[in-house]
Amino acid sequence: MPESALAGVVAEVGVAKPDAVIVADGVRRTFGGLVAVDVDHLEIQRGVITSLIGPNGAGKTTLFNCLTRFDRAQAGKWSFDGVALERKLAYQVPRHGLVRTFQLTRTMERLTVEENLLLAAPGNPGERILGAFLPPLWRSFERARMDAVDAQLERFRLDHMRNERAGALSGGQRKLLGMARALMTGPKAILLDEPMAGVNPALRQTLSEHILELRDDGLTVVLIEHDMDVVMNISDWVVCMAQGSVIAEGRPGDILADEAVVDAYLGARHGESATPDAEAEARVVEGPGVTDVSAPTSAQDPDSDSDSDRRTGPGAEDGDE
């Protein structure tokens, strides 16, 4: 069991894990004078669910972006499953088994839902320009991937939307499509950036179960999430960031009791709770009661800044078409 895999690991910043799949050292990303990410040492245990929490602007998404090479860290070394990633290109990272989703969902709007998933299957011979001229070659490849497509569509309840253009999906459905698509790449680990944001409460519950399932299938899951109920319920390990650095890590219970986390992120309400797990579970059953814990300090927000910049980029191009 994953819980026991981390048994005996001390809840302190930078602690070594018995079977670390991601190891990061000295990762530093600054925007001008603002230090967005400055992580000394962080290990992510294989095959468990690790949550990354922290106030807006803590550098969680920027850390994701750096690790997956969507952003350039100024310094640092990190590896995934023994492969050094800091010199890889963004498209090479998923080929090593580390796939990520985006906070603001990115959808291939003019492709159908099914095409979105088929696109994600790796090694399609028809994606090479010469292979494209040999339909029998890639048709048989794609037929063989149909079972996987069906399974993902069913898992995320998108089967009825299969032949719709992805542009017709709602915000929550796009989020699900993003996850389904990432899973189609056959990853060893998946980085989920706020998978619950914009998803309705009933679906959150299902999504939580799916994430647990992924772990039980042997996947390493790292998620950024503001919904503390979800975090406390499904995480095996929690890492809390503030102002670019990791300020605490530990099992969910350890984190709730950590003074630095309470000060920087949670506020007094969660800190007072004596039995966090029971309380969290009760709240999930209640549904959409207390959800997001908003940040006390959000004057500067490199997370959403970098993402919204990306969005305006392609958006502006589209306007020209």
Place this chain on the structure above:
Amino acid sequence: MNLGSILLDSLRASVSINAVVYAMAGVGLNLQFGYGGLLNFGLVAFMLAGAYGVGIAVVEFGWSMWIGIPLGILLSVGVGLLFGLPTLRLRADYLAIVTIATGEILRLFVRSGPMQEEVNGVQIGGVFGYDGFANAFFAVNPYPAGNYGFGGFSFNERAMWVLTAGWGLVALLSLVVWILIRSPWGRMLRAVRDDEDAVRSLGKNVFNLKLQTLVLGGVIAAVAGMMQAVDQQAIRPDFFRTVVTFTVYTAVILGGKATILGPIVGSVVLWFLIQFTDGLLKYLVDIGWLNLASDQISGTRFALVGLALVLLVVFRPQGIVGRKEEVLLDA
């Protein structure tokens, strides 16, 4: 002159070599811009490379025209790499700026003094360009001398051969694009137009894909440039002004971008309109309804064509054969 002959002239123009050249260049541009979202404003540079490949091979080096064709294709591949390697990692608008500038630089380069020389008392290169290099093409004309067609709608054997080869190539290259677009490669390309970071996050080499698209579309445009050069048996640097690029854009958007038939329909309709407004204005001047000098006619004609295009984009932004969703999703 009467309305019937104006219509016949316009129909002839709509299948003319001009329509062939703009349709073929449009097929290339449609791959880059329509399907791939690459804002290539230097399309004419690819046409220049194709034409000059043929011209240089025959006139400068004295080679066969049939060697000039692969040389032109090679040159256009070079232009594609020149455009793409430094800019494709950047956002699309950088590609637009670099291509429009590089296209002009190429034209100014080939018309510059050092490119000019005197061979056997004849000036070639530079502003003089090249002449008479396509005899090998007309030597294999399968059409016997004579007129083909009916009444006013007829072509001589030379035009028939150029048009047959031209439209044949347009069909062939459209087929190539059609096969590519409905393949997984094409799906990846359409995905990149929507969100290239998402495609990258799935492990696809987006840079490679965009470079392939730029080069392949460019080679198609280069063939269009060759076709024009062969028909005229002449190359002048000033054939390859930026306005050519934008006229090809007009044809593609008019017909419907990101459709197989769009560039062809667009070019045919565009050249029909250009000829028809010209004929109509001259007719109206002849019968005394309009009072325009001949130089005013050509100006007025392009103003009217422009107005027609504006109306089309307002009322049918997806183009003549385009799909509405393509445009709506951009909003």
